[in-house]
Amino acid sequence: MSNQADKTTLDALVYAPAHEQARALAAGEVSATDLLEHILARIDRHNPELNAVIARDDAAARKAATLADEALARGERRPLLGVPVTVKENFHVAGLVTSVGNTEFAGNVSPQDAPAVTALREAGAVIVGKTNVPLALADLQTYNNVYGVTRNPWDLDRTPGGSSGGSAVAIAAGLSALELGTDIGGSIRVPAHFTGIYGHKPTFGLVYNGGTGAPAGKLALRDLTVAGPLARSAEDLELALKILLNRDPLASKAWRAELPPARHGSLDQFRVLLLTRWPGRKQSASEKLVESRLKQGLQAAGVQVVAPDAVADLLPDLEAAHVLYRTLLGASLAIPSSARATAVAEAAEPVSTDVRKRAERISHGDWLQNNEQRFQLRAQWERLFERIDLVLSPVFVSGPFVHDHTEPKDERIFPVAFDGEVKELKFADLFDWSGLPVLPGLPATSFPIGLDEAGLPVGAQAVGPYLEDLTPIRFAQLFTAGQGGFIAPSGFT
Secondary structure, eight states, rough: OOOHHHHHHHHOOOOSOHHHHHHHHHTTTOOHHHHHHHHHHHHHHHHHHHOOEEOHHHHHHHHHHHHHHHHHHHOOOTTTTTTTEETTBBBBBBTOOOTTGGGGTTTTOSSSSHHHHHHHTTOEEEEEEEEOOOOGGSSOOOOETTTOOOBTTBTTOOOOOOOSSHHHHHHTTTTTTTEEEEEEESTTHHHHHOOOOOOOOOOOTSBBOSSSSSSOOOSSOOOEEEEEESSSSHHHHHHHHHHHHHHHHHHGGOOOOOOOSSOOOGGGGGGEEEESSOTTTOHHHHHHOOOOOOOOHHHHOOOOEEEEGGTTTSSHHHHHHHHHHHHHHHSOOOOSSHHHHHHHHOOOOOSOHHHHHHHTTTOHHHHHHHHHHHHHHHHHHHHHTTSSEEEEESSSSSSBOOOOOOGGGOOOOOEEETTTEEEEEGGGSSOOOHHHTTTTTEEEEEEEHHHHHHHHTEEEEEOOOOTTHHHHHHHHHHHHHOOOOOOOOOTTO
């Protein structure tokens, strides 16, 4: 580092979005080497109490930063050239372990990068390391017997969510500029909500998520699962999503995805359906807060808000859809052939024990019928999106909760505030909002809308039409420009 001014610049960039870091590197305000060393020093300083980054290859990262500086000096310009990023532990990164938190795979070193990781490298990113996950990616809390517990930077006693919990903490605490996560039950969006950042669940099938999990070598991708970015700005979500497109090694021979542009360029052009009350239960305190914040921002921006009653003929039956989601989610579990694999598969899923057991035994004929219902539901959503542009909802029934690692997971109790009283919900009861866009495969963007009265982050989600991922991302960008946006947690300077 050449002088104090450089340190001041580096300190200012720590919480800057990835695209702003790329701009500063391209402008020569800092070097990729200095930026990387600054981030590595922050990880050394803050990661011991957060435990977000659990695998590093500093030598490889330093080599990549040096090469980035040489490329920048030659005048090369790539979207993430020299920007330090991290990836979720389940993605294969050459030379690093992929264990999904299972001690049986603690020595499973990946020989090559997953295609999505390759995409980040080709965009110029410097891969700093990998971030922590729950066992088998199957929990709202991020901890396992390989790497230990990951803590929320806003309150170390609380969970950052899961399964992309380490991912969200790395972004929120300024240990990384961009993250690559996965989502099947809110695993990108819930951690984003719990830590005050942005996350995008892409349209199902849009981003290739092969080269993940343990043991390695699987070619069939799990139903409902998607890969997507976490970041400190909505602009970074769009940047990352475009980088991650068209990475299926076979499909890319002939097929190319080209995203349609966002439907609108200003907030007052959007028609949104505000859904903040789940059918059949009272509204929680957190849901009420999300509703209030969204209404405030929508009214200020002149957004056309469509009442649920006005589209009642088109709105899907949310509770029936949720039961179908839980059924197909349970059915997506591979039937294990060993006691060890069973322990991993049953670690925790956002379905009740009874639903999971029934789903795991579903016949192929029944699965086909359920799959047809899924496509009918997607078609119904498509008709709804002819009348509106987006659905806005909470991401989760509450804010980040206190760590609870008692077993079995299905019997854990989660206290949630409802109208002055606290109700105890079970694990399987927590996934209504986060599951809403998963079954029909719709894109959903989680975005921060400030802090609650306890000083903890609050997020909302924008659910968009099938394959129109840029529409919810653009809405999140525009909305948080006027209300909300990323706030750095204190204590991590």
